[in-house]
Ligand code: ADP
């Protein structure tokens with residue numbers, strides 16, 4: 001083991017020196033030998049292949065040419081000089097161009113000697129050119145470690161400008177292997193090595209940097225990805241275990257009147273098996289003595305609300321208050337009215353608190369909260385305000401959590417002496433893989449079954465040019481007594497334009513469906529909330545047949561008689577949003593439809609999104625596609641994507657490895673929760689290093 005050697009500052013590596021070291025630190029976060037060894041190529045090139053100059057094509061990247069410089073010239077430009085070299089092979093001539101570092105280049109590059117150049121080609125003035133090529137004397141190119149697969153390391157403009165090219169990194173990497181003799185200890189338990197037929201860590205590291213063959217490269221990558229994911233999962237699982245041991249929570253061990261009466265007498269329907277299973281999981285959490293920290297995932301319409309209510313009733317039965325926070329006013333109002341209806345036979349007091357609650361009402365709510373008269377508080381972010389103090393908050397539920405950040409979650413749980421139990425509900429299914437890595441520290445429950453009698457929503461894509469047919473369809477559905485949503489995009493940056501789209505749409509819909517035969521509701525973000533609620537109510541009560549709206553109705557809204565969702569400019573919506581919107585229909589027994597309207601011009605991504613929507617109703621499947629299209633960072637927002645800063649694994653593509661890593665990590669912890677067995681000594685050591693530092697690779701080697 002050469003742990004100490006690996007902690008050597010990068011400055012000491014032969015060929016680095018202080019100024020390069022500084023660049024490494026600043027640009028790449030490489031401080032030590034260890035950091036460098038864990039600086040992985042992001043792709044590999046076949047460096048045995050040369051292009052002839054007469055075979056070049058415009059704008060191709062990764063082009064390697066063998067030839068000679070025959071002349072240099074400096075060209076004055078308004079914005080400064082550029083250095084140009086004429087570069088020839090036996091088939092033609094091209095130009096190499098430098099805008100920076102000209103002096104060094106002019107002095108160091110030799111004329112009429114074979115060079116291998118590498119870079120991206122441009123086509124300019126009838127000639128191919130290559131700006132800032134990587135160059136190596138043919139002689140050295142041939143001497144340097146030969147392999148068909150040449151690693152390409154991540155770079156930055158600054159690095160390239162300062163001459164830290166791929167080739168330089170490659171050389172330093174060689175140097176590093178010489179100085180360390182390529183010895184790196186193994187970090188994974190022997191049984192995993194055997195089960196998965198892993199190559200040793202040392203062999204893996206060597207082969208990612210200097211692949212001897214495609215096969216060894218693949219095995220090396222597998223081994224390193226597995227390790228990266230394994231330690232992340234181990235960390236999350238241990239965190240979860242500790243949480244359960246240490247973070248005491250209120251014990252809700254009574255199942256009392258509220259829950260019993262509701263369950264026996266007032267359930268409006270039979271719970272699905274999945275709902276029962278989840279309620280059981282929650283009950284067991286609440287009685288465990290540890291604080292519950294649970295994520296409830298269930299597709300739109302799977303019936304999360306009733307689970308929320310029954311969990312809150314358990315809290316009440318144990319003498320605690322509960323709250324339910326939703327991301328929009330409309331949704332809060334709907335939860336409020338829904339829960340009031342469900343609880344009308346129970347003796348519970350429920351209030352609604354949002355940004356538009358009047359001051360006098362607000363005061364009353366604050367008071368009743370503090371003296372304990374109020375059992376359940378429902379509302380928006382308004383619940384998070386410091387002024388909102390509970391006498392005894394035992395359970396906080398957050399609906400549609402993707403709209404809320406982690407901080408908000410923790411703000412809620414701190415509203416009592418002990419942390420209150422937290423249940424986070426989401427219908428924007430975070431792909432399973434992502435949930436595993438992000439929420440490894442949360443327990444996850446899944447409602448994977450829809451209430452019976454639901455018919456899958458039929459989704460179609462229609463071009464704007466077919467609008468008349470769509471209108472005819474709407475008319476037929478209204479004839480049958482159904483209600484229709486027509487939704488327009490709302491994108492923050494251009495709210496005005498969207499508003500105009502909405503109003504234009506509203507007008508044309510009104511023309512097509514004139515009063516008094518047809519009644520239309522309209523809801524958008526710029527309306528006062530009283531007006532919004534009024535319009536919503538008219539639709540909910542069936543007074544209007546059509547609801548024209550922006551995405552304010554996206555989450556949670558529940559009008560079972562609405563059976564058609566028309567999404568205008570659907571190409572402008574993200575997949576999860578489309579899915580959420582579609583989830584507004586299909587809530588009753590009738591066949592429901594989702595019609596995605598768009599123009600003819602569609603980007604590839606838009607096409608994929610619309611096709612995916614048409615082909616599946618499964619939110620998890622959609623979420624996986626979304627993840628592939630958008631990448632994890634965008635999907636989760638900045639604060640949560642940090643953990644996804646993976647060095648070698650790819651959370652999307654390496655999904656299988658992730659699952660396996662998680663399984664092995666679980667098994668290991670079941671067998672040896674404190675990592676005390678002698679055969680886990682290295683695992684423990686590595687784990688401790690990882691736990692101490694955020695970036696796992698800094699401390700594995
Ligand atoms: P979501 O999971 O999207 O929040 P909701 O809780 O709003 O779903 O439930 C959607 C609809 O399904 C509601 O009208 C609700 O009353 C109904 N529902 C929920 N569970 C069942 C069930 N077990 N059987 C029948 N209908 C149900």
Ligand code: MG
Nearest residue numbers: 304305399556
């Ligand atoms: Mg809901």
